[in-house]
Amino acid sequence: MTIAQQIITIALCIFGTMLTRFLPFIIFSEKRKTPDFVNYVGRYLPPAVFGMLVIYCLKDVQFLRGNYGVPEIISILVTTILHVWKRNMLISIAGGTICYMVLIQLIF
Template sequence: MESVPYLIAVIAVMTAATFLTRVLPFVLLYKVADHPVLRYLGRYLPPVLMVLLVIYSFKGEDLISRDFLPELAGLFSVLVLHLTMRNALVSILGGTGCYMAVVQMGIFN
């Protein structure tokens, strides 16, 4: 087992690295924050990344299989919640809750 001072130093370095990665973009890019390219990326990049994550998570799945129905229920609930409420947090929590409820209750088994 490592010594306590070593572990404290490792935690301190990880804390500093995490803090710097969160702060440096704001410190270094404050002059170009209103640049049209950054505004464009800020508007369109999050939804594009979400679509890519959905596509990647369903890659290799048998979309016709009965085992895939809980995932489809979760995806459908996210789509409905997001189209009606336009709130990402509600959509994510609702979709996760729907998926977990379907899996735990064994609705599609």
Template structure:
């Protein structure tokens, strides 16, 4: 019985925390009150995330093998499609497919 109470209490805490974190942006940035900080964050977050993903991808590459060629071709496909189409999902999926084709063949 004690374990059930613990699980219910944990679920209640998680529910309240999730609700508060989902509600807070709507309370802080209500319609008509745009913040320059919020605008900066919304514009700079996607490039920062993409940069972190590229650095994470390149950290395990063995630069003295032919794997570096596959990696940079996939990276060029991803960057080229993103610049051309401005669609992050298309560019990431295409780069991943190109890399997987190179690695699997």
């Protein structure tokens, strides 16, 4: 890749990133009401994504062999308890991930 191509590529990446960051503020200004569809997507998409991630993480777990999915179940319980207790998605995900890694590396 030549220097000119590299500069053009970097410039396009910067433009695409800036466009995706600023466009929502331009389209949905404070003066206009946010469309109901956007509110709906903002309300229901995050839980749907996390539900899909849980299904993806558990798709290869063998509940009838090996450790019977015990580390996964314990980690899901830890994640759920942390989320109900703290109501913080970052703490919940980090706590569940750390719990799973400790269980896999040290116990199972």
